[in-house]
Amino acid sequence: MATTVKIFDTTLRDGTQGEGISLSVEDKMKIARKLDSLGVHYIEGGWPGSNNKDIEFFNRVEELELKNAKVTAFGSTRRKDTLPENDLNLNRILEVGVPVATIFGKSWDFHVHQAIQTTLEENLAMIYDSVKYLKSNGLEVIYDAEHFFDGYKNNAEYALQTIKKAEEAGADWIVLCDTNGGSMPHEISQIVTVVKQTISTPIGIHAHNDCELGVANSLSAVMAGATQVQGTINGFGERCGNANLVSVIPNLQLKLGYECIGAEQLATLSTVARYVSEIANMHLPVNQPYVGSAAFAHKGGIHVSAILRNSSTYEHITPELVGNKQRVLVSELAGQSNLVFKAQELGLDFDNDNQQTKKLIEQIKDMEHQGYQFEGADATLELLIRDAYGKLEEAFTLESLKIMVVKTADQPVVTEAIVKLKVNGETVYNAAEGNGPVNALDNALRKCLMQYYPSLQNVHLSDYKVRVLDEKDTTAAKVRVLVESTDFSSSWSTVGVSGNVIEASWDALVDSFRYALLGQSCTVVPDEHRERVGLVNH
C-alpha cells in the first residue's frame, strides 16, 4: 500500500510574504475553499498573534464548512522568561479556536544567541513549554523547527535536542524547515535520515526555493521518511518562494507512488493553480511545470507528427491527470470535450460534428489566441456556447458611450459616463458618476437597464482586475479585464480582451449584465418609478 503524505498548505500565511502578494480576508476565504476542494490536509490560515486581518479570517472560518482540511493557526514558541499562560502569541492561537496549532522555534544555536538573545537551555524550555501548553489545551500541535538544516550543520547535537524537546512535550508533528532555502537535496536526505533515527514523531519538511530546489528538497525529505510536506500554491512566498505544492503533489503521486490527494482532485490541479493566481492577481507563468498553458505545448516541427502518432513518447505524463491539456503548434484547442461537457451541463444538445460546434471551437481558439482565458470567466464561456446555439437574444445594444475625466490642480478627479442604449426597441440615455471610468460606465449602464430589468439592482461588481498581456510592446499591448459580479445569491465572472482597456472592460461588463439577465424578460418600470430613480428616456 502506498505511503500517505500529508499536504500542509501555507499559501495564506507564508505565501503572503511573497513580494506583491496581498490577500484580503475575502480572498483568503475563497482560496481556503479551493484548497479544501483540492484535498489538502492542513490549511495554515495566518498568524493571529501578528495581525488583525488574520484574526478576522479565523473568526469567519466556520462559514467555509470545510470538508477535507483542518485549519491551523501559526505562532512562535513563548517569549523568553515568561510563562506560556501569559504569552499573547500562544493565547491568540487558542482564542481563534482552530483544532491545530503550528508553532515555530529555534534550532540553530547561533540564532538563539543572536536573534532571540537567550541561552540554549531557555530555548529548549521555550519549545517544551509551548508545545505542552497547546497540547494540554487539546490542540493538535505541529512543531516547525526553524532553520533546522542550517542549525544541524552548525551544531547537530543541539539541533537534535530541540526537536527531542518538542517530541517530549507531545508534538504531533516535527517539521524540519530549510528556512533560508540554501540546502542541497543530498543534505536534506542525509539529515532527515538521521532525524528519523532520533525521534519517532512523524516528520514534515518545509522547504524554500532559493536554490531552485524547493521541490527537489521536499521530495528528498519524503524519500528519506518525511510524511508531511509544507508549501504553497504556485510556490508563492518570501524571496524565491516556498516549495511549490502544485509540482510537489503530482511528483509525489504520479512519479514516486505516494498518496496525497484523490485522483479526481488531482485532475483539478491546473484549475486551482490558475484560480489562486487570479485571486492573488499574480501572473501564472505559461511555463509553470504541470499546470502552465505551455507545459504540454509542442512547438518544434519535427516533434509534432510524432506527437500526433503517440503522445506518450513526447509527454512525461498525460496532461489530463493534472487537469491540463496538450497544445500543438499555436492552436489552442480548448478541449473539445470540455466544451461538450459544458454544453451538456447547460442542457444543450451539443453535437461534435455539426457546423455550429466547429464554428464555436474555431471562435474559442481564435479568442484564446487573442488572449482570452476562460478558466476564470465561465459566464463569458456560457454566453458564447448559448450564442452559438442561437438561444440567446440580446438584452440591449450599445448606441454610444462617452466618458469624461477632469482634474484641476489639487482637486480630486471627477469621472462621468454617458451611455446611450437600445433596449426593448427604445433608446435609453443616461449619465452617472463613478470612482473611475469603468465604475462610471457600469453605473450609467445599470441606470439605463434598471428601468427594464429591476432585478439588476441586486447585481453589483465584486471584483475588477486588469492584466497587461504582452509586456514587450507596450504601445500595442493588449489587456485582459476580468469582472466578477454577484447578486448575493451567486457570483459569476466575465472577461474582455482588447488593445483598449475601456473596450475590454465594456465587453466584460456587457457579458456580466447579459449573464445576469439570462432567462429574465424585460419589465418596463412604471414612469413614476423611473422619475424617482432619476431615469430619463430620450
Next chain:
Amino acid sequence: MATTVKIFDTTLRDGTQGEGISLSVEDKMKIARKLDSLGVHYIEGGWPGSNNKDIEFFNRVEELELKNAKVTAFGSTRRKDTLPENDLNLNRILEVGVPVATIFGKSWDFHVHQAIQTTLEENLAMIYDSVKYLKSNGLEVIYDAEHFFDGYKNNAEYALQTIKKAEEAGADWIVLCDTNGGSMPHEISQIVTVVKQTISTPIGIHAHNDCELGVANSLSAVMAGATQVQGTINGFGERCGNANLVSVIPNLQLKLGYECIGAEQLATLSTVARYVSEIANMHLPVNQPYVGSAAFAHKGGIHVSAILRNSSTYEHITPELVGNKQRVLVSELAGQSNLVFKAQELGLDFDNDNQQTKKLIEQIKDMEHQGYQFEGADATLELLIRDAYGKLEEAFTLESLKIMVVKTADQPVVTEAIVKLKVNGETVYNAAEGNGPVNALDNALRKCLMQYYPSLQNVHLSDYKVRVLDEKDTTAAKVRVLVESTDFSSSWSTVGVSGNVIEASWDALVDSFRYALLGQSCTVVPDEHRERVGLVNH
C-alpha cells in the same frame, strides 16, 4: 582540486523554443557576447540545417571575437539509409565552420520504431556514421543522446548500445538528455552511475524542467560523475523550459564545490540574467532564485532587526557573490528598522530619533493603512524618504487634466487625454491618444515633459496593475495601482491609491516620472526640435 564542470549554453537554440521567445540575429550576437563574458564553455548558436537565420548567425560569429566560449552548431544524425557525406544536416554543420558539432540521435527503441521508423540496427549505424564523419572532418563532437533516460527505463541494453556506438565513433562528449523532463533526481543519479561504468567518454547532462526539477536533475548527474551541464539562461526553453544555468552554476560552484566559471564572472550573473531577459523581451521574475530582485529581499519586522545584526543568519549566500543585493521591504508587517535600513541604502543620514523620521514613519503607516503597499513600489518609497529629508524639488506640477473616451455602436473606442502642467516656471499644454485612459494620460504627460527632459524618451511603462482593495463595499472601494517603468538599463515601481482609479494611476505615473528625473536637471529642448516632435507650448 575541484572538479571542473563545463557549461554548455543552449539559450540561442533550445531556449528559442520557449513560448514567446524570438531572437533576431542581432539579439543572438548580443547574447553570445554576454555568454562569453560570463565564461560559459560552449555556446550552441543554432541549427544550421533547420533555418537560415541560424546560418546568418554562424556567418557573423567571427565578428564576436569570443574569448572563452567555443561556438557549436546543432543537428541530427544522418537520415536513415543515406551516406553521411550526402546528408544536408551534417554538411551544413561543416559549412558554417564551427569548431564543435552537437548532434542528437535516438536512444529509445520505441522512438526508433515510431518517430524515425527504422530498425534498431540502422539507428546504431546512423549514430556511428554521423559522429565518425564529423570527427574525420576535424570537429569536436558532442553527442546528445535524446530521450536517454526514458529509453534506458524502457530498454536499458539498447540505450547503452547507442552511446557505446557514439563512443566507438570517437565522440568527445556523450550527453544524456531527459528530453521530456519527466525523470526524478534519484533516477538520474542511478542511471548516470551505470553509464559512467559503461563508457569512458566524458558525460554531460541535458535536463528539462517539466517536473520543476531541471536544476536538481543537473546537480544529480554531476554528483554521479557528469562533467558537462547543458542549459539556458533563466531556464528559457520549450514547455517548462531547460535546466536554468543561472541556478545551476552557483549551486555547483558555491554549494557543491565544483569549478565552472571564475568568481569575478559569477559576480556578473545577475546582470547577465537581466540582460538576456531584456534582449529576449521576457519578464525576469522578481522571485527568480539567486538573481531576482526579491531573491534577497526581507519582509517582516522581526527578521529585519536580526538581519541588521547579522545577514548571514537569514541569507543562504552573500548576494554580491552572484551580483545581487540585499533589499529590505517596507510593509505593514515591518517595523522601523526596515525604514532605517532603506535610508542607509540611499546614503541618507537617517536618525531614528529625530522629528522628520518620526513624521515619515507616521506618514508611511498612515499610507499603508489607506492601502499603499511599498514592497512592490520601491521608487515611491524612495521618493517619500527623500521628500522627508527635503532633498527633492518638484520637477513639475499639475494644472489640469482631462480624459475623453468615446465609443459609437460597433466602432472601436477612442481615448484622448489633455494635460496642462507647470514645468520650469512655464505652462505646458499637450494632448495625446492612448489605448486606455491611463495610457493616453501617460502619453500626454510624457509629451509635456519630453521637451524639458529629453532623456524621458527612453522611459516607458513595462507593467500596470490595478487592484481593488476592499471588495465588500464596491461604491467606496479603493484601488491600488502599481506601475512598473523601465529605461532599458533599470526598472522601478511606483504605487498610487485612491477611491478613483485615474487619481491612483496619476499618482503612480507622477512618481514614476519623478523617479526617472531624480538627479536630472531641466534642459529646454530647442524650438525646432519641439516642432518636429509635435510639442506645442501654450
